[in-house]
Amino acid sequence: MARITIEDVAHEAGVSITTVSHVFSGHRPVNTETKEMVERVAQRLGYRPNAIARSLRLSTSQTIMIVVPDITNSFYPEYARSIQDVIGPAGYHSLLCNTDAREREELTFLDEARSRRLNGVVFVGFRVSNEALRPLAEDGICVVNVGEAVDDSKIDSVCFDDRAATAEVTRFLLDRYGPSIALIDGDGEAPVSRQRRDGFEDACRDFGAAPDDAAVLLEGFNRAGGVRGMTTLLERERPPRAVVCANDMIAVGAIDVARERGLRVPEDVAITGFDDVDLATIVTPKLTTVHADGPRLGAEAGRLLLTRMTGEHDGAGRHVVIPHELVVRDSA
């Protein structure tokens, strides 16, 4: 139960702990015989270096934190996996943290990152202001914000142009089905949400249809949100001819309701999603949606983080926008 330490190994092998340390780190040459002997002893004793002690000594944990709002939205696992694919080979581990879009969780994780002296954080924030990331950067933690840029800081950012993308789908719907349109948004406060809402309103305004406030519903970024939203919409006197959903899961919920009521999609109501996750091609009808490449977003975030962690880049924040694409399938 008492774990084997480097000292036990040194003692058993009849060498100093320094030598054992160097056998493992390779930071200085060790006599081949001694080396092999030490390795044998370590093996026999079942020695595992204590990563905690090493972290304390080196003040680096070789780990990063990936903070996401909803791990059950498959967009995020795909994205997270992609980050891991980038930073893993460089020797970094990662903590995948789920906030459920709660402010308290967001703050707690950020605090944790500081307490644990993590090397980096890739953050998708829903509640907390960008400013909350500053203290981390000041502590020397590399951070990539997924979303808006953080001014005057060394914080990098990656995002999609959510506003433009949503305006694009909205325009597509407007052109095809006219001005009877609604948006089921995912969240009142989250930046992504606001961006998408703005895009929706931009397009409506451009089209000449002053966007009715009542045309925007705030539900959750999930299937249940879509169900609630669509139900509300269909209870109206004049249900919309087309519905923009702030993500694919919402769209799935909306389609559920529409079909349940015997409405044909898109003949009776057109419905679009956002993200283009796997679901998009599994539902019937297949979703017309915005392809927002999660893996690519993750890869880019990982790359930014990595170059900063290794010191390859050390200037002001870099800001990259991942291109999106409207994918027209069957739901609109």
Place this chain on the structure above:
Amino acid sequence: MARITIEDVAHEAGVSITTVSHVFSGHRPVNTETKEMVERVAQRLGYRPNAIARSLRLSTSQTIMIVVPDITNSFYPEYARSIQDVIGPAGYHSLLCNTDAREREELTFLDEARSRRLNGVVFVGFRVSNEALRPLAEDGICVVNVGEAVDDSKIDSVCFDDRAATAEVTRFLLDRYGPSIALIDGDGEAPVSRQRRDGFEDACRDFGAAPDDAAVLLEGFNRAGGVRGMTTLLERERPPRAVVCANDMIAVGAIDVARERGLRVPEDVAITGFDDVDLATIVTPKLTTVHADGPRLGAEAGRLLLTRMTGEHDGAGRHVVIPHELVVRDSA
């Protein structure tokens, strides 16, 4: 950049580090005024206790590791989230680790758990033998294996009765559609996979149809696996009347192919899944599948782990089987 330590706070506040330590731990009474003063100073300086140092001193990290084979299969995020819901309130953090069902990753993570002196591990292993968990338990790490029990150890286990469940769906299909049946399995070696295969064969044998080896395909536990499997099956001279898929994602892929070829499900081919994840009710036709409650599995695993970590339980391994249920929908 140089982080504030407990010493900085003590110095600034004009007290000893002992006092500061106790202000934060509450492990011994501190004069109220002193306490408030210290807290103010700490606040002002932006002090964050160093979790690494604390871990080293206390030799506990208050962290567990959740190891899953495929984070993009929504079964696992749901399951993991559920574990977190159980252990989080008790003050434990968790690392969510994705192995992609690779042996090397499985071993690496297990090693990591030892190196980092984690308090617990909840393990879904696909490649590595149960025996690989023993060293962890010997190091005093609490472990819950999701799958088979580990004999003569303090390792708990949770599982579904995969064999019985698969036999059940298979029998259902056999009764309804006769002996022309096939299995698209997910993996050649994984224990879950073997269990499900055995269940399939049990049912076939019972039915009197000696299971043809050729009736079992080994693909991946994902949509692409289902696509490959179904394609192979349909190229046969006499394609099966019913197809058991080892999980829902495989079933989705299989349905994709069937429909593409103009086959009606279930009129031309019946298809079943396993897990009953969200997808199951999103595909058309809705999946007939085995409801394997991921969140419940996670909650139970979390509970077992927690009671062991807190010392509430400290005997031999406990083994719990989570009930499953055949859910008949539209695909068979």
Place this chain on the structure above:
DNA sequence: CTGTTAGCGCATTCAC
């Protein structure tokens, strides 16, 4: 090529 030693930041025992 190898060993001695001083911390990394904290919790805690022992003294006051």
Place this chain on the structure above:
DNA sequence: GTGAATGCGCTAACAG
């Protein structure tokens, strides 16, 4: 109610 001193296990000067 408070402080001084020790050590958790490791790495990296520094010294041979």
